[in-house]
Amino acid sequence: MSAADAHVIEANGARIPIVGLGTMTLKDNVCVQATQDALRIGYTHLDTAAFYGNEKEVGEGFAASGKKRDQVFICTKVRQNDLMPDDFARVLDQSLANLKIPQVDLLLIHWNNKDIPLKLSVGALNKAKRDGKTKHIGVANFTTALLDEAWSVTSEPLVCNQIEVHPFINQDKVIAASKKKGMAVVAYCPIARGKAPGNDVLERIGKAHGKTSAQVSLRYLAQLGIAAIPRTATPAHLQANLDIFNFKLTDAEMAELKKLNATNMRVVNPPHAPVWDT
């Protein structure tokens, strides 16, 4: 069975639900409510980060949902300023306290810090797993070169690389390198931060299936074996982003969407970004 049909991606011992709720920019009660609504309608995967300043609200939404801990896959991230081992341990404890859980399912280095050796940051990530504070470990925004370096210093398997993927960017190299190492690719900005809706090709393909452009973008990723964490607090969009398992894009449609990769639109490119693979 394909990952898209199984609704889950298996990667180096982890089982990552193919659709998760992205929460960046969701704050206060909007975040609590969106988290709770998402879990109520069937989401099983939440994505937060210390940097988002909303772990407390994500934790509240989870608690209010009444879901058992083992029914929900929760991912958080340690940001690039906090990767020295002592800082790492301190902010992770704060993240767990915010979320009000003793362990996350997945802990990521949010961005590499070129001034902190990966031996130290990945070492701290490994220690978090050994200490039982996370079930699995992984990275985000890692290039092929950073992946090679991270794997050369890790004792525990890295289960995912969370990177920007949508139809308007070509990430073939880093996707292939991640998959070769058995890692799941988790797509952030999977609907190009709202730019998928309105695109003519996605609209037309969507119409043929009775789906929206956002759903086509998410289904395209699922058929590539890539998980996605679209962000929304709009109830209709929450539901739509989950309803991508009851249609299938044809090979011709997948090829047409692949051609859009040439648009080369990178939405997220902060000053601390690495030199991306081209």
Ligand SMILES: NC(=O)c1ccc[n+]([C@@H]2O[C@H](COP(=O)([O-])OP(=O)(O)OC[C@H]3O[C@@H](n4cnc5c(N)ncnc54)[C@H](OP(=O)(O)O)[C@@H]3O)[C@@H](O)[C@H]2O)c1
């Ligand atoms: N690791 C990293 O460095 C990193 C970087 C960026 C993001 N992320 C993670 O990835 C998540 C997703 O990325 P993102 O939030 O930047 O962008 P995104 O999910 O691609 O786009 C979010 C935008 O799309 C709209 N939208 C969502 N579902 C829709 C639908 N079905 N139809 C029409 N519009 C829809 C939302 O508006 P409405 O609210 O109106 O629905 C919102 O404006 C983040 O929230 C975060 O968890 C990680």
